[in-house]
Amino acid sequence: MLLFACIGLLFTTVFVGMQFGLFNVRGSIDARNSSILTATTSPAHTSLMALIMNLVPASPPAGDTSCTGGQATCAWPETREWAVVAGGLAKDLPLIERVAAETGVSPRTIAAVVVPEQLRFFTSEREVFKRYFEPLKILGSLSKFSLGVSGIKQETAQVIEDHANDPASPYYHGPEAAHLLAYDPAANHDEVLFNRLTDEKDHYYSYLYTALFIKEIMAQWKRAGYDLSGRPDIVATIFNIGFGGSLPHVDPTVGGSLITVGGVDYTFGSLAGAFYRSGELAWLRP
Template structure:
């Protein structure tokens, strides 16, 4: 009985194994067949483009094309066009900031990183496209365009005339001399140029009928007539007082021991004396009327500003950040310089292009106008400390000492 039972069990096990194998086999065959059909169907779909979605043209496509052609090729731009684009960029950026300050900031950061105004303008165009339904924004853009077409470039009227650019070129030709005078006197170069601008414009006052008649000489830096000497028109007695203050320790304008060692008092230009005017025989005046780069005009201007600063700082008033006050003092003279808590700006009054100015007021305008700012920057350090000057100009002081001792071979 036992043997018979064991024999019956073995065929049953074999039968089950065959059944499992057969099911697995056919299952695999069907899976492979289905996978093959899927691959065939996919290939056919791709071949006959059954999976392609129908496309459409973006509603803004026309604007995209216009914007792409708006600015042409960058390499085709000249300096004038570049200036115009930069003006437009900042003006439009200001309008966008009124409505979308986050986007305006992002665009400005992109401009700062790339230094490419075309990129900035294209980004502004894209933002404007997003705001095409914003009636107020679009109205402001139209008003801005009218403003650009109908108004002068700068808020400072005196800088909107073509002849101003010519004057700037003349000043830039003297930039090395101005920088030298600034380095020696420790007075910011922009303050020195500020006095030059005020004095040059003042020479052409409201006595002339037409602006061009008295602004034309801007095309060169003029030597003053019947007023003073040098391009900054320093009066004779003022020049002598400047030199006296360099050595007179009892003077309220005494700037410090360093400055007496900065001037070669022996330097003279007798060949410039071609008349019988007694003052022209004085070495001081010869230095001021020297042509070329007008170095001494700028140096004496620096000395004068330094002496006013010394007087006021000694009295407890810091006017280093008051260009209009320094300009006024330069204009009105030593005898009217009275240190006080609330100084008044003003000085000589004159008219340019139909607009009234005071010397101090014009100095203020130029100082903060941004004109020639790259060459003569605002440093926030208008007067360099004396100890720093002594160290910086050590070689120059040695040269002056040799020249004063009669060493004609000394080189600055």
């Protein structure tokens, strides 16, 4: 009983530290966690994380599986990674619904883009996932090349802003986004943008830029005569490959990065579509 009490206290300490930015380091989540026990971290941080690593039992390497039932392969909703993503999205529901109301992009469409990015991160960093994100049931917020909960690159966010403020852009969808993206004239734009996308305590801007990307892509395709409102798999595919891969045509192909979840291979777009059409998190409105 004392052991579990200690574990609970340590996780609470880590969570509180995250909320107040005590452990924040510029760099990707995987980079930060790979250096948890190196000399570059503070002695207090090193001691705390070392204790957690020793106290929290890791799954044995032999026969380790993502599947909640212990089988070798399973569908993505039956994985430990999905359980954590679902818990993180539930915590962020007020933010997702706020962004949906502000942009007109449905909560489920926004989440459909976030889900494959989170599953990709969790499955590619298994030890970090098992020891850190799984116990705390939180989403990973990347902060190096791909940023925030959906993995938007900073240069992509800049392009989103450019399109939102350019009525001549084929991606322009109206003036409503300008005030959502406005900056203090005295602010350092790049610094503020980076902080917007990587704020671990508040994912609002991460969801906002994700939704605006979706809306801009839909506007581009609508101008070309194609409606993507019922194709979250295509929207997510384009989100994954970027604006340069958005070429409106009659028969778009679902694709994107390969993601292995529960021993099953998916593309980024197909995983987004599978979530969107599933009964998972039914409270995320389509």
